[in-house]
Amino acid sequence: MRVLTAAVAMVVGFSLSPAFTLAPSAVAAAPGETIAAAARKVVKLYGAGGVRGLEAYQSGILVSPDGRIVTVMSTVLDADEVTCVLDDGRRYPATLVGVDPRRELAVLSIGGEDLPAFVLDEADPVPLGTRILALSNLFGVAVGDERVSAQHGVIAGLVPLEARRGAYEAPYRGDVYILDCTTNNPGSPGGALVDWRGRLVGMLGKELRATSTGVWLNYALPVAEVARGASEIVSGAVSQPASAAVVAFDPAAIGVVFVPDVLDKTPPFIESTRVGSAAAKAGLVPDDLVVAVNGRAVSSRSAVREAVGRLGNGDPVRLTVIRGGAIVECDLGPKPPAAGTP
Amino acid sequence: MYRPSRRPARRQPTLSVALAVASSLAGIAIVQAQDVAASVRQAERTRVTTIAKASQAAVAIFAGDAGGGSGVLVSPDGYALTNFHVVQPAGVAMKCGLADGRLYDAVLVGLDPTGDVALVKLLGRDDFPFAELADSDLVEVGDFCFAAGNPFLLATDFQPSISAGIVSGVHRYQFPAGTILEYADCLQVDAAINPGNSGGALFDARGHVIGVNGRASFEKRGRVNVGVGYAISANQLRNFLGFLKGGRLVDHATLGATVATAEDGRVMVSDILESSDAYRRGLRYDDEIVSLAGRNVRTVNAFKNVLGTLPAGWRVPLVFRRGGRRMEILVRLAGVHRQAELAKVVAGENPAGKERGPDESPESDKEGERKEAMPPLPEAIRGLYASRSGFTNHHFNLVERDRVALALARRADVGGRRGTWRLAGRLASGEPFRIELSDTKGVIDLPTGTSTVDATGELDANPSPPGSGGMLAALLLWRRLLLDGPQQLGRTDYWGTQPLDPMALGEFSSPVMIDVLETAVAGIEAHVAVAADGAVTRIDLWTAPDADPCEVVLASPAPAAGLADGVPGRIDVRHGDKAFGTFIIEETVFDPEPAEREAVPAGGGTS
Numbered sequence: 018m019r020v021l022t023a024a025v026a027m028v029v030g031f032s033l034s035p036a037f038t039l040a041p042s043a044v045a046a047a048p049g050e051t052i053a054a055a056a057r058k059v060v061k062l063y064g065a066g067g068v069r070g071l072e073a074y075q076s077g078i079l080v081s082p083d084g085r086i087v088t089v090m091s092t093v094l095d096a097d098e099v100t101c102v103l104d105d106g107r108r109y110p111a112t113l114v115g116v117d118p119r120r121e122l123a124v125l126s127i128g129g130e131d132l133p134a135f136v137l138d139e140a141d142p143v144p145l146g147t148r149i150l151a152l153s154n155l156f157g158v159a160v161g162d163e164r165v166s167a168q169h170g171v172i173a174g175l176v177p178l179e180a181r182r183g184a185y186e187a188p189y190r191g192d193v194y195i196l197d198c199t200t201n202n203p204g205s206p207g208g209a210l211v212d213w214r215g216r217l218v219g220m221l222g223k224e225l226r227a228t229s230t231g232v233w234l235n236y237a238l239p240v241a242e243v244a245r246g247a248s249e250i251v252s253g254a255v256s257q258p259a260s261a262a263v264v265a266f267d268p269a270a271i272g273v274v275f276v277p278d279v280l281d282k283t284p285p286f287i288e289s290t291r292v293g294s295a296a297a298k299a300g301l302v303p304d305d306l307v308v309a310v311n312g313r314a315v316s317s318r319s320a321v322r323e324a325v326g327r328l329g330n331g332d333p334v335r336l337t338v339i340r341g342g343a344i345v346e347c348d349l350g351p352k353p354p355a356a357g358t359p
Numbered sequence: 360m361y362r363p364s365r366r367p368a369r370r371q372p373t374l375s376v377a378l379a380v381a382s383s384l385a386g387i388a389i390v391q392a393q394d395v396a397a398s399v400r401q402a403e404r405t406r407v408t409t410i411a412k413a414s415q416a417a418v419a420i421f422a423g424d425a426g427g428g429s430g431v432l433v434s435p436d437g438y439a440l441t442n443f444h445v446v447q448p449a450g451v452a453m454k455c456g457l458a459d460g461r462l463y464d465a466v467l468v469g470l471d472p473t474g475d476v477a478l479v480k481l482l483g484r485d486d487f488p489f490a491e492l493a494d495s496d497l498v499e500v501g502d503f504c505f506a507a508g509n510p511f512l513l514a515t516d517f518q519p520s521i522s523a524g525i526v527s528g529v530h531r532y533q534f535p536a537g538t539i540l541e542y543a544d545c546l547q548v549d550a551a552i553n554p555g556n557s558g559g560a561l562f563d564a565r566g567h568v569i570g571v572n573g574r575a576s577f578e579k580r581g582r583v584n585v586g587v588g589y590a591i592s593a594n595q596l597r598n599f600l601g602f603l604k605g606g607r608l609v610d611h612a613t614l615g616a617t618v619a620t621a622e623d624g625r626v627m628v629s630d631i632l633e634s635s636d637a638y639r640r641g642l643r644y645d646d647e648i649v650s651l652a653g654r655n656v657r658t659v660n661a662f663k664n665v666l667g668t669l670p671a672g673w674r675v676p677l678v679f680r681r682g683g684r685r686m687e688i689l690v691r692l693a694g695v696h697r698q699a700e701l702a703k704v705v706a707g708e709n710p711a712g713k714e715r716g717p718d719e720s721p722e723s724d725k726e727g728e729r730k731e732a733m734p735p736l737p738e739a740i741r742g743l744y745a746s747r748s749g750f751t752n753h754h755f756n757l758v759e760r761d762r763v764a765l766a767l768a769r770r771a772d773v774g775g776r777r778g779t780w781r782l783a784g785r786l787a788s789g790e791p792f793r794i795e796l797s798d799t800k801g802v803i804d805l806p807t808g809t810s811t812v813d814a815t816g817e818l819d820a821n822p823s824p825p826g827s828g829g830m831l832a833a834l835l836l837w838r839r840l841l842l843d844g845p846q847q848l849g850r851t852d853y854w855g856t857q858p859l860d861p862m863a864l865g866e867f868s869s870p871v872m873i874d875v876l877e878t879a880v881a882g883i884e885a886h887v888a889v890a891a892d893g894a895v896t897r898i899d900l901w902t903a904p905d906a907d908p909c910e911v912v913l914a915s916p917a918p919a920a921g922l923a924d925g926v927p928g929r930i931d932v933r934h935g936d937k938a939f940g941t942f943i944i945e946e947t948v949f950d951p952e953p954a955e956r957e958a959v960p961a962g963g964g965t966s
Contacts, residue, residue, distance in 0.1 A: 048525060049501030056500075106624065106658070150501075155587055156576045158531055158547065161624075161658040166527040167500050168549040168586050198549060199586035203578060224579075233580060 051215040052150060052167045057104040057133040059165045059209050060086055061154045062111065062125075064096035076153040076165065076208035077101065077125065078220060080137045080247060084129035086111065087137070087247050088207035089223050090121040101127050106162030115250035119329040120189050120238065121223065122246040135209065135217040137244040142192070143218050147172045151200045151237075153208025153221055165208070170198030172218075180225035180234055186313060187225055188327040193236040194219050201225075201233045210237040219243065266325035270353045271334065272296035275318050282317035287338070299347040301338065308344075309337035328352050406564075410505060410521055413566040415488035417507040417519035417559060418481070419456040420465075422449035429508030429519070429559025430455065430479065431568055432489040437463075437481035438604065440596060441558030442573045443470055444540070446477040447705070451744050451752065452737040455481050456517030457488075464739035469603030470751040472704045473611040473695065474667070475540045475573050476591060477558075478603035480755075482739060490560060493567035495592040498546060502526045506550045506572050506588070508559025519559070524550030524586075532660040532667070533574060533589055541611070543667020545589045546570045552588025561590040569593050595668035601856025601872060602670055606755030608701050609855075610671040612692035618648055618662050626656050628679075634905050636691040639935065642679060649678040649685065653865010671695065672854070672886075674861045689861060698749045705751075759853035763874050763889050764844045770893025771841040771925035778950025780838055782926070787941040794831075794942075796838045801831035805940075819882035819902035828909030828934035832883055833900040837913075840878075840887060840895065841925065849880025857888065859896075873897075894925070907935040916944070923947050 058079045066073030077088035086101065093099070094113060101111040109127035116123045143149075151168045159165050174195035180187040194210065200221050208221040219237035226233050238246075249255045268275060272294020276286045285307040290296040309315060310324035311334065325334060334349040418430035418439050425448030430441035439455070446453065446467055455465045469478040481487060498504075504526055507519040514520065528547035548561060552575045561570040570590025578585060602609045615635020621627045626648045631638050648656045651665045652675040669675060671694035678687045736744055747753035779797040786792055786806070793804040801812040803824055810824035812831040822829035836848075845851040854877035858870040873896065876887045884904075888897040894915060899908040909932065916928025926947045932939040 049499045052501045156578075158528065158533075158576070158587075160660055161620075163530070163658070163660065164500060164528065166547060166549075166587070167525060168527055169525045199584070202576070202585055202587065 048150065048167075048169070048213065051211070051213055052152065053164075054133075055135075055150070055209060055211045055215045056152050056164050056167070058135050059104065059152045059154075061102040061157075061159060061165065062086075062088060062093060062099055062207065063102070064093040064099040066093055072157065072203040074154065074157045074204050075206045076204060076221065078207070078209045078217070079103075079132055079134040081134050082130060082132050084109070084127040084132055085114070085134075085247075085251075086125040086127065087220065087243055088123050088125065089220070090116045090118065090123040091206065091223065094123055094125075099125065101125065102161065103132070104162070104164060115253070115255060117246040117250050117255045118188065118327065119255075120191075120242055120246040121187070122220075122238075122243065122250065124247055124250045137217070137240065137247055139241040139244050142175055142194075142239055142241070143172055143212065145172050145174065147218070148213050149196065149198075149218055150211050150213065151196065151198055151205070151208060151221060152211065153200065153202075153205040155200075155202040155205045155208075157204045168198045168200065170196050173197040175239075178222075178225075178234075178236065179228040180236075181228050182223075182225050186228070187223070188329075189238070191242060193222060193238055196235040196237060198235060200235045200237070217243075265319070265322035266328075266352075268296075268321065268325070271349050273301065275321075278318045282319075285315065285318045285321045295334075295349045295353075296347075299336075299349045300345075301336070301347055302340070305338035305340050305345070307336050307338050311335050312337070325352065409562075409564065409566040410507070412488075413490055413505075413560070413562045414458045414507050414519050414521070416490040417458060417509075419509040419512075419514040419517045419519065420445055420449070420479075420558060421454045421456070421512075422446065425449060426555075427509065427512050428555055428557040429572070431507075431558075431560035431571065432457075432481065432487050433492060433568070433600075434489050435487050436485050437465075437483075437487050438468070439465070439479050439481055440560075440568075440571050441477050441479060442571065443472050443475045443477045443705075444573070445558040446470075446479060452740045453479065455479070456514065457481075458518055460517055462517070464737070466740040466743045466752065468752055468755045469605065469607050469609060470705060471599050471603060471609040471611075472701055473541055474591060474595065474599065474609075475542070476571065476596060476599060476603065476609075478600070480743075482743070490562070491567045492593040492597055493563055493565070493569045495546065495569045495594045498526055498529055498563065498569050500526050500529055503564045504546075504548055504550055504569065505562050506548070506552060506556055506559055507562065508556040508572065510551070510553035510555040512555050522551035522556075524548050527587070530661070530664050531589060532664050541667055542574055542589050542591065544592055544595060544664040545574075546592055548572075548588045548590060549586045550588065551584040551586075552590075553584045554582050556588070567593075568596075571596060592668065598668055598673075599670055601874070602854075604755065605759045605853040605855055606750050606752040607855065608698065608705065608749055608751050610694040610696050610698075610701060612666055612669040612671045612673065613695045614642075614651075614666060614677075614690065615693055616642060618656075618659055620659050621647075624657075626659060626662055635693060636907075637677065637688075639907060640677075640688040640690055641686065641936075642677065642688070642690070643681070645681075647680040649680055650865070651675060651677055653863075666692075670855065673857055675864055676862055702748070756853050759874075760845055760851065760876065763853060763876060764846060766874075766891065766893035767841065767889060767895070768844060768893070773842050773925070775951045776949035777842060778952045780950075781948040782942075782944050782946070784943045784945040787943070792942055794834065796834055801835045803831055817882035818880075822902050822909065826934065826937070827932050827939045828907060829883065829900045829902050830909055830911060830932045830939065832881075832902070833885065833898040833909055833911040836878070836880070836883070836885055836887070836900065837895055837898060837911075840876075845876055845878070848878055851876055851878040851880075853877070854886060859888075859890075909934050909939075923949065 060077045062077050063074050075093045077086040080087050099111040101109045111125040111127045114124040114126050152165050154165045172194050175192050178193045201224050205221050206223045210219040212218050217240050219239045220243045222236045272291035273296045274289045276288045287305045289303050290301050307321050315321050315324050331351045334352050336347045338345050416432040420430050421427040428445030430439040432439045451467045453465050455463050463481045465479045465481045468480050505523040510520050527549045531545050531547045533542035552572050556572050559572050560568045561572050563569045570592050572590045574589040576587040615637050616631035617629050618626050619629035628646045654665045656662045674689050674691045677690045745753040782794040790806045795802040800814050803810050812823050814835050818832040823831045854875040856872040857875055859873045873888045878885050885900040890896050898911040901908045912931040913927035914929040930942040
């Protein structure tokens, strides 16, 4: 029986693995050539970290010939200077152009000219079963002019992301590609997901687990989302570099006034609501205790500010409050844009 | 012997299950067999055949309660490569299963603790299935590859598990992780490498061995595959194979210098030992390293990669730059570790290893001279294991030494040549020379004068002729080796293999290798290179450690020279950076008996 199982696994492996012997018409280029060309557009990034569980390196992708780089927003970028090493070993200091806290994207710039770059387009998602190659500096194994690592796999799913790591919950809830190769490794976030023609399909996501099962997720943000996020960052539609972390939301924008914040964890009791505001319309009243924002538990004033801050502009805001021992849900409508202060 | 039932006809159900699973996983529509292009089906058949053939060479190694792993047969007489860390807990004897369903006894032959490589020999057949070592420098990122091994020790019926993938990276450097184990210049793969795959082969699409899987990056999920495995390259394995076959406890090499990256990215010498050969050959602090062993060095990792694949004692070309001047030298590499250090690593947490630790008696090559603490050897390997300091299994050193001795004896028909050997000819300058070698003395007549060495005493006292570093001693050694064989020559061991032409390293990634004997006699130490045809082609002779050896290169004569068989047509002698002389031999005389001491005029070669 064991032999049978092994044989099945073997044949399945091959059915899914790159068929290097496919007829020429089926594949534009040999994987080696595709990898070699695509890897030139993937960079190694070095910044803050180096403590247990938080690596000081990740990957990024070049998206313009003048050296604009998209990567994941992470603590690696919380450094005075982020160093970017190109495929050919050239080193550049990278400056942060901006971040998209909802998609957890960051755009960096290294200057330069005539650099090889991916095309960021709002392409339709690729079909399930599409063969892909994942290019990233996993485990930081490539240094200097050494090429980033290549892994192969297929697009196994396109599903909304529900992921977390410890207490941290991923703010992005849109669709991501689920991959059948292990890309959930230190250094992989920010790497390129390309098809067998070398076209950018997505960007490798962070090291996260599925909220419901705790399984480490191998996922990538589809290129269209990467493109939208990058374009919003560059056009200034989302937050500026000074606030790399989540932008705390000022509850005054929805008409909520909390009790004065005097403790480390001041309970988020509502002191008053502004007349005619979203909060008043939603029925919030003084002495309501906010216990959850959009279903996520909060225990302090600052947690409410952060939780609302994580929501995208225009996303619906729903507060769960305790009033006289009962739980009450209050819908406040769409989150107002950029009213927050850091 | 455990022999499970073999191969029921089950291809049809297997394939249909596989297709169904594949389709449901990947959302691919089930394709009718007739819709698949003939070329694709042919490729699939080829792949199935290749994997089936490669599987025959896969070894499931069982180390009893201590676990086990995988290996791969590389010769029909049963030599199999695996990892040091796989065999370490097993001791000197182990059981190995093959895909034929049979369990074989195996004996430990050689260890390379630094490179995490071990060589074992399966017993009982001389027609084992085996796999060829490929040229791993030709492997490219994206190449198809597959691993055949024993992950999680699943192979209770010895059928290897196959995992397929692509080459993710080449020339990777993996730092020693808390041990001396260093993975230099390794291949990185996304084929699943799990615990138990260690020691098994990584095959290319042709079913040739491109590496031995030995390490993987594990992290938050525990010790399971995360798509990042590392294999020791076939080319590194090939470099060490001769030493491992000689039963050695192998050491890796150091240049005697460290390098660092300068601000502008150049790789510079940051420190150098004055006792190193590199220093004596002219390498200095702040020189820029350009290439090592024929491979370009552009990063510190690249330097470590090249060095990590080379055995201690090899001579390799080194190119460096100083102030715009490019210089090329041949450097003899020293060992990284002391033998005691290596023995300690082997002993490790391993009681079996401790028993084959340092043994003070250098002549304890016979079974039965082992320490009393040693438990009796398993019956299966009796007579195939001998403990000795510096060796993993000295028995196999004798096997290799005797193989070389046989080649020497076949080549040099020395019957009737036990008397004085007289060689005469001309130097490159055209001036005459005369050499006389006997049991009692060595004499050389040169235009600059005559030198004599007492062949019965210590040979290191007075290296003669002056400036040669010990040419007469080397020639006396050569004569004694041919007359008496290596068994009778002081302490002579099989050393290993080295490239026939070190300068060609890098030009050919599979350099021609030549056997080398190591001898210590009469105060000198020497390396004697013996070609496959039994001709002695080179002698390096040291009269003191850490000094430059006398290098004697013996070239075969042109067929028309009319010289006796086994006599070189030309001898080149070097010492340090200086060429001492070129000796073109025109006449040879061999006296039949040692009793004849009178000088015989040179001329009239005998056969």
